[in-house]
Amino acid sequence: MQGSLDALSMALAERDLGTHDHSDRVGQLSLALGQACGLTSAELKQLALAARFHDIGKIGIPDRVLLKPGVLDAGERALMSEHCERGARIFLSTERQDAACIAAIIRGHHEAWDGSGYPDQLAGEAIPLLARIVRVADSYDAMISARPYQRPRAHAQVMHILQQERERKLDPAIFDHFTRLIAHHPWRSP
Numbered sequence: 001m002q003g004s005l006d007a008l009s010m011a012l013a014e015r016d017l018g019t020h021d022h023s024d025r026v027g028q029l030s031l032a033l034g035q036a037c038g039l040t041s042a043e044l045k046q047l048a049l050a051a052r053f054h055d056i057g058k059i060g061i062p063d064r065v066l067l068k069p070g071v072l073d074a075g076e077r078a079l080m081s082e083h084c085e086r087g088a089r090i091f092l093s094t095e096r097q098d099a100a101c102i103a104a105i106i107r108g109h110h111e112a113w114d115g116s117g118y119p120d121q122l123a124g125e126a127i128p129l130l131a132r133i134v135r136v137a138d139s140y141d142a143m144i145s146a147r148p149y150q151r152p153r154a155h156a157q158v159m160h161i162l163q164q165e166r167e168r169k170l171d172p173a174i175f176d177h178f179t180r181l182i183a184h185h186p187w188r189s190p
Helices: 002-015 017-036 041-052 056-060 074-081 083-092 099-108 129-144 155-165 172-182
Strands: none
Touching: 002 017, 002 056, 017 041, 017 129, 017 172, 041 099, 041 129, 056 083, 074 083, 083 099, 099 129, 129 155, 129 172, 155 172
C-alpha cells in the first residue's frame, strides 16, 4: 500500500512541483492543527494522508487552467473545481482499507461552513471534520505562498482575510484553534 502512496506523491511532483510542495506543507500544518483539536491517533493518520493528497486531483487539470497566471473565467473555475472529485476517485484507487474515508475528506476540502462551497454544497457539521481542518490549513498556505496568479501575502493580511471567512467558509471552532496554533508555528509567514 505504501508503494501506491509513493507513486501518487511522485506523480504529483512530476505534474506540478508547486502543488506537491503545497500539499506537503498543508499536510504538516493540518497535522499540527489536528493535534491542537484533540484528534485521536487514528484520525491524525487519516488527516495526514488526506491533507497530503488533497490536491491530487489537479493531476487531471490542464496546464492552461492549472498554471494560468491570471484570474480564471467561469469555465476554467468549473474545471478547476473538479479537482476535488477527481482526487477522491484517484485516492479510492489505492484500495486502502481507509480509502473511502480519506477520499471523502479530499472531496470535501473546498466545502464551506455556510454551504457555498463545492462540490456538494455541504454546510456546517455535514462537512467531514477532517475536511474542515484541511480547509483552514489549505487556505492559509495558499495565501502565504507564491502562485501563478498571486504573490505571497503577509501573515497579518492572511489572518485578516481568514477572520472574515470564519463562519462563512471556515468552521469557527477550528479557525479559533488555528489562530492559537499559528501564532507560534514555525511556518508562520512574516
